[in-house]
Amino acid sequence: MTTMRLGNGTWSILRAACVGVGINAAGAQLLRVTQDIDYGLPDGVVVRIGARGQEGAAKRAVDVARWLAFSGIPVVQAVSDIRQPVVVDGHAVTFWHALPPHRAGTPAEVAAALTRLHGLSPPTDLELGRVAPFVGLDERIAAAHTSSADDRSWLRGYLEELRGRWSALPTGQPWCVIHGAAWSGNVVVAEDGSVILLDPGQLSIGPPEWDLVHAAIECASFGWISDELYAQYCRGYGRDVMRWDGFYLLRDIREFRMATMAAQAAAANPVYQQQADLRLACIRGDIGPRPWAGWAALAD
Template identity: 35%
Template sequence: MSIATVDTSGGLTHDNLRTLLAAVCAATGLDPGGAELIKFTNNAVFRLRGAPVVVRIAGSTAARERAATVVGVARWLAGHDFPAVRLLAGLEQPISLHGQVITLWERVPETGPRPDGADLAVLLKRLHRLPGPPPDLPEWRPINEVRQRLAEPEDLATGDHAFLLDQCDQVEKELAGLRFRLPRGVIHGDAFLGNVIPGTRGPVLCDFDGTTIGPREWDLTPVAVGRLRLDYTTDDHAMLARRYGVDITEWDGFPVLRRLRELKLVTSVLPILRSNPGIRPQWEHRMRTFKAGDLTARWQPYR
């Protein structure tokens, strides 16, 4: 299938994604037949059936701009033998096709037990102790990413757009006033259990889109917010806090980081809100309760 048949002006539709998948497989000698779309939020992720490979297509301008950094982080972690997903060897990555950016990864067989908060704490402590950050790793500027998503939303009402922009300004101002206690350094940036894979030799970390130089408190925030906001049955936060040695919810700056995390959870799918209509009901629920300042409403993961 020719890449010239892809028209992404209407968004990364499922048909466009399949066409891009076929094109990158043709270019790399892989078979796209029977590939399974396992995720389609801020990135689209396919699991190939004919080879132990995962194909990741960036779903927004922000994700496309971060792809080279993601590749650099993955290579840096591999150099330290860190338990993380590995890039598919023998290819120059990231791969650019028709304005889209794609990376290929070795698939990790998910055969071990479900990772928990203690497993994530072990990975984060090890990550936070690694020497010599990868070259050109950017500084943590989380509001920039949110504003990028707000610059290319699909089907977002004018009032909601204005509200979210105002939230960016407010949270950015509050972040500037925080006094972090933990040392700065390399952070994963999106450290929740969805980014930990149960590998055959133990849990491995994935998804380095948010990896930067920043406050370690941010890596302890997603699981804490997950306990408070998402309808999880396991208290992974208690396990993470005990193993890492810090309970982020006891810090007086946590409410600001919680608001930032929830702002990111609301805006993460804005660039594909029309392209992936299945997520719309959950997004509307998140937006409505976030806008109302309802801290007790429970959210569900995007499906």
């Protein structure tokens, strides 16, 4: 997570980017602050301001979204008549159509969307790259200044253990196009029944189990969804990833990524410190067996 200071700086970036593409920024409303900052415009356009130095990632997200749409996969839509991204003061700015009225996808709907995605042939004119499960984790640990030196040392050691285990990942389903961030919040359903994928920037080629493990830990690690809803998910996809020998490794990597995200967020905003401490205690074995109570999504 890269923090970005709000205020006149982001407003000026927003205005400059909009002027550059001929869009009126009047009436813009701040929608969300995560590693990116989203502003909504009255005409139904969402302007996303990325962290400095992320021009390549921003362009990739737009290119992937356009490829998915061309392939018949409903996806959040980049504005088509704008050459993107627009770079202002080192920040990559992209322009997206606001979503229609929608609700979060059910586990069964998420499974159906992943079935379609995993069945795609990789693009011939767009390099998706291979999944990188450890990308950014060293930086997250280094940025976790509110964690003790002992805690950061433990995190670094555990990260090395996970890397070693990944090198011996058991054989599973053939690698394919995967979403990379297939949490239920990243799949929404419009009023016409369209199941829309969000956050296309993490698409890659990798084991489909990397996507399937999300729902498994939502159920087994955090208790966010019930056993019955998880069973519906498995029936919808046709497979229960928890029955695969590699599940425990992918579960541990996902939990580790979530723990280090909270640790980095706490260094930028103390409101996340309790969540960071809880997540670390859980993955270190201080809390007891799963499911662990208290894990909550980091607020936008």
